[in-house]
Amino acid sequence: MWEDRLSSLVAEFLAGHDPEVIDRTQFLRARFDAGLAWVHYPVGLGGLDALRELQPLVNEAFAAAGAPDNSPHRNGIGLGMAAPTILRYGTPALRKRLLRPLWTGEEIWCQLFSEPGAGSDLAGVATRAVREPDGGDGADADGGNTAHAASWIINGQKVWTSLAHQARWGLLLVRTDPDLPKHQGLSYFVCDMTAPGVEVRPLRQLTGEAEFNEVFLTDVRLSDELRLGEVGQGWQVARTTLMNERITIGGRPMPREGGMIGVLAEAWRHRPDRRTPGLHDELLRLWVRAEAVRLTGMLVRQQLAAGDPGPEGSVVKLAYATLTQAASSLELELLGADGLRYDDWSLRRPDRVDMLGRTPGYRYLRARGNSIEGGTSEILRNIIAERVLGLPAEPRADRHTAWKDLPR
Amino acid sequence: MWEDRLSSLVAEFLAGHDPEVIDRTQFLRARFDAGLAWVHYPVGLGGLDALRELQPLVNEAFAAAGAPDNSPHRNGIGLGMAAPTILRYGTPALRKRLLRPLWTGEEIWCQLFSEPGAGSDLAGVATRAVREPDGGDGADADGGNTAHAASWIINGQKVWTSLAHQARWGLLLVRTDPDLPKHQGLSYFVCDMTAPGVEVRPLRQLTGEAEFNEVFLTDVRLSDELRLGEVGQGWQVARTTLMNERITIGGRPMPREGGMIGVLAEAWRHRPDRRTPGLHDELLRLWVRAEAVRLTGMLVRQQLAAGDPGPEGSVVKLAYATLTQAASSLELELLGADGLRYDDWSLRRPDRVDMLGRTPGYRYLRARGNSIEGGTSEILRNIIAERVLGLPAEPRADRHTAWKDLPR
């Protein structure tokens, strides 16, 4: 029924909007307004209050008609993380303002969470937001919605910010009350990346290039209207964002020999001169592990499709990182002197990151990040041990102490 | 000078005590009385107050003369751990009574430390010693030397006790005051293994045999004179014992392909029909690791000989366990069906344990104990991290709480 309705809605829309004729942005805006952007979103915000599972149907219909898509890879943080957070915590005005240009890709988003001193311990962020004198006391944790006209002054430094140099908006986690225990003194804003005092600097990696940025925030003034959730509720809002980050992991179907193992297998096939029995055994071990990760990913997707996600996604993240690192390392052993040729050490800002591209040395170096970015392997193991296996938490001193009194 | 003196003392002694003629025990007693048992011990206790390094000289001279030795392998705990503890903490009367028959091997010793509930956490022992009513209050931690005539009543269970069924004496760690924090409420006794209420039961291992025992102590009465150290000082005394245990580890020189790796290498050489390239690579990896452990042992011995022990001994214990486990496992993979033949599952009490003997299956099973006995690998890693690398201790709640109030 829904299926039929959606098919006819798409057909109707396409009849009125010929993708061959209409400008790309106009087309996407119109698709959003027709509720065919993300059908599970509310009516008026790009959706039709339909089931999430129906979206692929719509996408396929548009793709079949040769319609432009919203280049989802260009705005992963916006679509994957910002949108659900805004939907859940944004005021009606914010939703209205932000969601359409987000979906169409006219406005790119970034995430201003991590700091030099708050990596694994994200709730330890030190970037301060102080309410402007005329707006009341910024340290008032239950100030809530009472002071609408106020602004906040933000000072601090964020790191590992993909896309900051292209972003119009950032998801910003800040400390509004250092006297409270760390999880309680946080608030969450949408940061205007064009505001005065926002400085974006490329952050160079060990590969030579800069995929990420540092973002320095100096006396940045943000209107209180840009706040998501209550003052002091920042950690809860951030968890919504992060949960949506996790869902996207392990979601892509992977063919056999997809990923780094395929690169390695091809190197093996093409370089009989470099083969040894010892390397052969290592190759086969990795091949087996790669299949195990791939099949676990298949299981995860089947469970997701059945509406029963389960914790197995973390297996994929953890094991894939180890595997990619080992496989890229073995490629270097296999190639010997030939593998030691790099292409370019100059500082570049890549348009798109292909972790399996460039040279064997690049692949090896870039893979080091797999066990750090998006949650370190150490933190993932903690989560598995406590949430999946139910093992007791370690003794912790930082849950009930005022943030300002924690050693750092 | 000392060298010359010792040589002539030995020559003199041998002139008066022909090993061909004199009874073995008489010979050993006389050697003890002549101060030639352990020359670094005090005069009157089997020694001459000489340097420890001179002992090999004496032993070699006796061996060259065909004299009987004191079969040190039969009384490892007595010679290695009990003797130095008695020397340091024993009353003059106890030293006099215990050291001679210990050294001659007439009295075998065992160690009553571990309990079912106190393994890695040895200071958590629950075996209770209560001072007999006529002797004062057993819970009085600073009772000290005041109540000489008293006795103690011991109740509890010890495990993993090698030699308990042959031992005349045991080194016994007990709790005398449950109201103090755990390290402070312990005392240390010499346990008379012939006393009523001492029951020794064989403890069967996964190999089928029983190398160890459980010792049940039920209303065992021990004289206060058998106490080593003050009441409440038991942990300090136990540390002396354990320190001497550690010194003995990694002390034996090992030839290339000594230990399990040699067994595996020979299996490889004798079974060309079972070889595969993959197993070959694994074999070579283990061979390399075995050499690395062996050379580290060489380094440890060179440092010890130079009077500069260093922490490297723990490397040998830790790495040797892992290596032996891996090598015995690989032997099973190599031999396939042939490796699955065991010899005997019946409960036996072996006279002497040869960890590399019997069948591949036995070697594999017995090697599991290498990372548990004599300090688990986990505890060793903690010690390395904190004492060698200086990393901070984890938060601990059990140092200052009364033992009786600790969760268990």
Place this chain on the structure above:
Amino acid sequence: MSVDLRYSEVEGELRDNVRAMLAARCPWPTVLANPDPDPALWSLLATEMGLAGLAVPERLGGGGAGLRENAIVCEELGRTVAPVPYLASAVVATQTLLACTAQRWLTQLADGSRRAALVVPIDTPPGPSGVRPAATGSHPGIAGGVGVRADEHRLTGTVPGVADAATADLLLVPTRDELWIVEATAVGVSRSPVVSLDQTRPLVDLTFDAAPAYRIAAGRPAGAALHWGLTAGAVLLAAEQYGLAQWCLEAAVDQLKSRYQFGRPIGAFQALKHRLADAWVEVTQARAVSRYAVGVLADADPSAGPSTEAQVAAALAQAHCGPIAVRLAEECVQLYGGIGFTWEHPAHLYLKRARTAAVAFGAADRHRSALAGLVDLPPA
């Protein structure tokens, strides 16, 4: 190839039933007290619950289900180290006979009244020649000498180290290019028990001295049937290994929650937590891999022998699940510490089963070599 890796509702119910029965009838103290094959347990499982013939068509007295259902049973048997020859009889022998369409014998096996064993050394890998896998679509003859030759319907020879043959009523005996059935009690058959590392899956040395035999297949079909039977065995053993590993993980988690040292449960120590997290990651992968292999085989026709993908899936399952079961059992012993090293604690039952299973149907190394040929990763 797309395979449903989840458990269906029916499979879940089957698992619950088997688990409940085993918990009541075969807890580990029972196994420890007597690890020898348990005929009463076999009757219960095979006949009363009707699980021996799960994969046999209904018209032959079976359950009309398939290998997916067999796998559920194997997972549970792995969890309990139950001493029954299910894998040998209800899987390997049954699948071999299915591939030969040897109906008369299938009927006997389907109701559990008789048990069969394939007479090859326990470490015989699928693909009759041992290490080298069959090229796509071909099934080489039974080469490499199983040690028995046929002469006018009489078998003579020796096969050492055969698993679960001690309690078998029927023996499936491969010769150089034929497949035979021999009654275990026939004249000329002698079975010499082996003191085995895994007492719950004991080995026997078999000797045939002109034992009367019935030929059920010859030539290429015999090769294909044997290849299929061993492949099914390797895959279902992986299910058992997954079940075993899962039990060891749960036991280790229990220990970490209930054992206190230094005033807190040892599970609050992060080094142990991370080790168990890694163990869970491995066990989860073992599940995906073994489920995939079972799924691939379940959809196939036995008489055609294993497809290339089935061979890949089987090699993958054994290369992956065998070592994981061993590692989990070893972790379990280590984390129980001294107790885990004793005879009285069940950990060693799992250790011995896992260590033996890791060699059964060929060690991981041989399966990796087999994969090399199947997926075009040629040796040096």
Place this chain on the structure above:
Amino acid sequence: MSVDLRYSEVEGELRDNVRAMLAARCPWPTVLANPDPDPALWSLLATEMGLAGLAVPERLGGGGAGLRENAIVCEELGRTVAPVPYLASAVVATQTLLACTAQRWLTQLADGSRRAALVVPIDTPPGPSGVRPAATGSHPGIAGGVGVRADEHRLTGTVPGVADAATADLLLVPTRDELWIVEATAVGVSRSPVVSLDQTRPLVDLTFDAAPAYRIAAGRPAGAALHWGLTAGAVLLAAEQYGLAQWCLEAAVDQLKSRYQFGRPIGAFQALKHRLADAWVEVTQARAVSRYAVGVLADADPSAGPSTEAQVAAALAQAHCGPIAVRLAEECVQLYGGIGFTWEHPAHLYLKRARTAAVAFGAADRHRSALAGLVDLPPA
């Protein structure tokens, strides 16, 4: 064989001096700012401190010490990823020339005024034929084609991926069965720099086009000299790898003590503590193994080529220390987390050096294969 694995007092003093100089002159920000070979640092180290000629006899202007002293320097250079061609010139080239007793050139190298490089691809293992080691006492001719041939004292050919040849004044060039010296600036020599994974030990592709050359050895002695030079290189590289691993361990310990997360130093988290304990165990073993290899070689006569035990010790050193250096550098990056992944933190300098060094003189796998032949563990 008994070797003193400890450091003598003199060795300790040498280490302190080198370490102090490098700390002052070559801290990592200097290397990071310019990872290219540093001629001023070379002068200081080689000439002023007199370390280039440590192993050269005093009558040839050297220090009259030996490989043990070279090893101290290499350990320190590993600790600092210093961009100087010490291993190439003061070890490999010098030892090769010592084995040839090529006095004239040794004198030039001993005072550091000139640098030399052996012209082979960086991944050339000792034992000229590559994988297979020489049988006891024999030194096979230079087989396997280094890509250069000699014609009337003129060399022609190409050798890709030569380490530290960019700054060399003299090139030691092996041909099929001879060893030649070529002036790097001679006509017919062209050097094409390679963008290298390890910028502190850059590679060069070398081409000779009828370049004039001087023959220093031929036949069996040339083979022995080359075998010796590469063996010494492999062993002294292990010393460098040990130094590098030790630095990474110390850096990781520093991080664990000073980085706070969750209200405490991350070094109070047991999982990380245990990882570093394991790392220390590995580094300690790397020390024993590399010290042993250096000790065995230090007592030998270069012109006889490496003894069997020297070959064993060298293969062992590379099979063991190379992977440990890589693992420690990887651990260091991981434990520094995001920071360790940046260009501004020194961890990547060590990672690139370690990863490159693990391939230099042949990867661990090739050294294990060499061991197999040396210690009678024949392949399948």
